Amino acid sequence: MQFNTYSFALFFICFLIVYHLSRKKIRLQNITLLLASYVFYSVWDPRFLFILIVPTVLDYLFAKTIQHGHVGTGLRLKLSGILILSFFVLVFVRHEAFSLHISSFPDCFTVDWPNIINSYGWKLLALILIVLCLINILFPVTRKWDHRRRSKLFVTLSIIFSLSLLGFFKYFNFFTESFILLAKNLFGITGDPNILKILLPIGISFYIFKTISYVVDVYRSNIKCSESLLDFAVYLAFFPQLLAGPIDRAGNLLPQIQNPRPGLTFGSVREGVWLFMWGLFKKVVVADNIAIIVNEIFGPYNIPVSPVVIPEDGLRMLVGIYAFTIQIYADFSGYTDMSRGIARLLGFNTMLNFNLPYFSITPGVFWRRWHISLSTWLRDYLYIPLGGNRCSELKIYRNTMITMLLGGLWHGASWTFVLWGGYHGILMVIFRFLGIEKNHKEYILWKKVITGFITFNLIAFGWLLFRSENITTVMVFIKSIFLSPSGSIEAWEYFISILNFSWFLVLFQIIQAWTKKLDPLSIYNWFVRLNVWIYLIFALMMITPVKKPEFIYFAF
Secondary structure, eight states, X not given: OOTTSHHHHHHHHHHHHHHXXXXXXXXXXXXXXXXXXXXXXXXXXXXXXXXXXXXHHHHHHHHHHHHHSOOOHHHHXXXXXXXXXXXXXXXXXXXXXXXXOGGGGGGTTOOOHHHHHTSSHHHHHHHHHHHHHHHHHHHHHHTTSOHHHHHHHHHHXXXXXXXXXXXXXXXXXXXXXXXXXXXXXXXXXXXXTTSOOOOOOTTHHHHHHHHHHHHXXXXXXXXXXXXXXXXXXXXXXOHHHHTTOOOOOHHHHHHHHHSOOOOOOHHHHHHHHHXXXXXXXXXXXXXXXXXXXXXXXXXXXSSOOSSOOOOSOHHHHHHHHHHHHHHHHHHHHHHHHHHHHHHHHTTOOOOOOOSOGGGOSSHHHHXXXXXXXXXXXXXXXXXXXXXXXXXXXXXXXXXXXXXXXXXXXXXXXXXHHHHHHHHHHHHHHHHHHTTHHHHGGGOOHHHHHHHHHHHHHHHHHHHHHHHOSSHHHHHHHHHHHHHOOOOOXXXXXXXXXXXXHHHHHHHHHHHHHHHTOSOGGGGSOHHHHHHHHHHHHHHHHHSOOSSOOOOGGGGO
């Protein structure tokens, strides 16, 4: 279920009514929110819901153990029972019955036992039972350990478990195919890359990073663990953030879940509706229309062909790169704005994830403004533990490169993402080595303009690595741009189309940067605000493409 669909609109309106009717009882409201989040997530495939419930239960248990030192047998058995029951309901139930076709619901709990017995179901259940037994055995074994030693064990187990879950579902195919290719090239050993294809659960990168930050923050005594499984489950499954972030910290979101939330006010409705509509405009008017151009330019070259034909239209390829630069920003920041708007209508204040990133003067500033929830996560849980800036200059460069390489790999299981992360790491090291990163705040206006222009173009070039599905595509674009820089009528037509779709976004961003306000409409009179709303509504009605592609970051 995507935010930019009629089905979501119907779902959200019905949920919002029930949600606010139950606001006098915080527990009932949280139950409503959790059920809505689980229904929202189950639309893709209800079996994925079990993969969300597993870290919910285990990390709740690990965090309580870290803080309190011991968890009673009764609670451990209860949590184990929840996992086993969830497995039977979600994995052994025919997932076709969860489709939106009403006629399928009577067969919802029909189980095809012969196929289940012959599948991996029982093996997975056996693995779950073994893991639960080992965890329960650990408690009496470690009961006499000192608190620090026991806490270190359970935070380590939590991190290993979370990264293993993420690694299996997100990177199993990538490493398997890479290993087979390496064995073939080095030793002539051939293998079948389709031995096991793992389907990626949507949003897994986001909620796994939320669980890691939560458990680590409890271990560091930055926050108190949640005493309620319900509250922690709502934090992890909070549907406005579930599929593509932001990766909000428990220190910000969990207290809002645990305490009563205000009802709808004129201010919260105005802010929430504006954020949602502005994000919807970015997505369906700007990103989705420009995506058509990007796909037409990149499409023929994303499939490796031999021999590679270098197109004699470098301008067309350059336009494609800048088109994707606009598309990915409008797509991802649009999702974030819609997410924040929905959360605001529910009484939550969630974190800002984008702050005019293309107006950055250096790559370091860019990463403090782009996908802020991820960049701060990498800083706090990877860069600083590696040593951060509290070490020699060479080690700072090392820490930067490791962080950015892993940040690139987080975005996707492909070598192009690794190269993209490494590219940004190199840019940050160069700007630091030249002193630009440290001294840019002291620059006069013309220096800031020049440095910002260079930074923007370097970032835009990096998006070529991000968008390309293989190295061959990257080389085709680079060779075409530098060896055949001439343009065609088609390239100019693409350029004009991009301007038609994005001019208002660009103008609005300039006003935001000039006024230093992310909501500049607040300083203008009612007539200006009315005209902006009229333009947004008419653009959404008239310029929306028929095909509505998924948000780009759903794939991560």
